[in-house]
Amino acid sequence: MRQTIKKASLSTCNAQVPPDHRLAGLVAYWKVVSDGKLPRSNLVFTADEHVDMMFDFNSAGLKRVPYLSGIHLGPREYMVSGLVEVIGVKFLPGSFYSLFHVSADSAGGKFLPLKSVIGQDAECFKDVLAQKSFKTKIRAIDAALLKFVKGREQVDPRISRAVGEVYAHNGNISVEALANTAGLTRCWFFEAFKKWVGVNPRLFCGHVRFMAAVRALGAGKKMPDVISELGYADQAHFIRSVKRRTGIPPQKFLKQYVYML
Numbered sequence: 386m387r388q389t390i391k392k393a394s395l396s397t398c399n400a401q402v403p404p405d406h407r408l409a410g411l412v413a414y415w416k417v418v419s420d421g422k423l424p425r426s427n428l429v430f431t432a433d434e435h436v437d438m439m440f441d442f443n444s445a446g447l448k449r450v451p452y453l454s455g456i457h458l459g460p461r462e463y464m465v466s467g468l469v470e471v472i473g474v475k476f477l478p479g480s481f482y483s484l485f486h487v488s489a490d491s492a493g494g495k496f497l498p499l500k501s502v503i504g505q506d507a508e509c510f511k512d513v514l515a516q517k518s519f520k521t522k523i524r525a526i527d528a529a530l531l532k533f534v535k536g537r538e539q540v541d542p543r544i545s546r547a548v549g550e551v552y553a554h555n556g557n558i559s560v561e562a563l564a565n566t567a568g569l570t571r572c573w574f575f576e577a578f579k580k581w582v583g584v585n586p587r588l589f590c591g592h593v594r595f596m597a598a599v600r601a602l603g604a605g606k607k608m609p610d611v612i613s614e615l616g617y618a619d620q621a622h623f624i625r626s627v628k629r630r631t632g633i634p635p636q637k638f639l640k641q642y643v644y645m646l
Contacts (some may be wrong), residue, residue: 402520405527407534411480414523419469427462428471430454432630434592436481436489436583438474438499440513440522443467451499451510455492456584456592460632463496472522478548479540479581484533489583543567544581556594557616560586595630598623602639
């Protein structure tokens with residue numbers, strides 16, 4: 386997941402404390418913090434290709450539990466107020482099912498309490514929200530995730546190859562080509578991909594291509610060049626893709642919002 390947030394009120398970045406080395410290739414951490422107290426407002430999560438776990442350290446009541454965000458089709462809003470501190474765990478493709486043996490599409494593109502998805506295993510993360518400093522919060526997340534590493538299932542190599550092809554082509558590759566790479570029929574490939582990655586391969590490709598476009602535009606490339614290089618049919622097609630994932634046109638998205646890469 387990536388976060389689009391107003392520059393004046395919030396900042397977002399990859400967490401400066403990396404995961405434990407034993408979690409390398411499985412997860413990455415991110416955080417969203419405010420500079421001061423905010424009025425009640427929405428944190429907008431832009432659709433991308435990752436399942437995320439979220440810890441909201443300044444909320445009360447029902448939100449004082451770990452949440453899971455499945456891969457979604459468009460932007461989703463998360464209500465925040467006051468001092469904001471949200472720490473997230475981004476699961477790299479295949480790693481959520483690998484660790485928890487629960488289909489990666491179980492969250493169905495929603496924000497759900499982690500316990501409703503992985504059951505009693507969520508109790509391992511209970512200690513995280515009791516931590517005070519950023520570093521101890523990260524280390525508590527490490528400790529909880531490491532309990533699942535020993536029993537994790539290796540990602541199906543056919544799915545790993547397909548995911549690698551998607552990234553190698555910046556999402557501009559057909560489902561038929563991916564199914565051939567995996568050596569599976571289209572039907573079996575769709576189901577296996579959803580289980581391991583969290584969304585069907587066509588939507589995953591669209592998210593990866595969108596991310597590649599945002600990075601290119603953020604690096605200063607011209608929109609016509611990005612559209613051509615990434616295989617969008619035309620500018621209208623690209624604008625629809627951005628609006629579908631962010632809720633706003635690309636120029637406004639790049640000008641008014643911060644994007645965590």
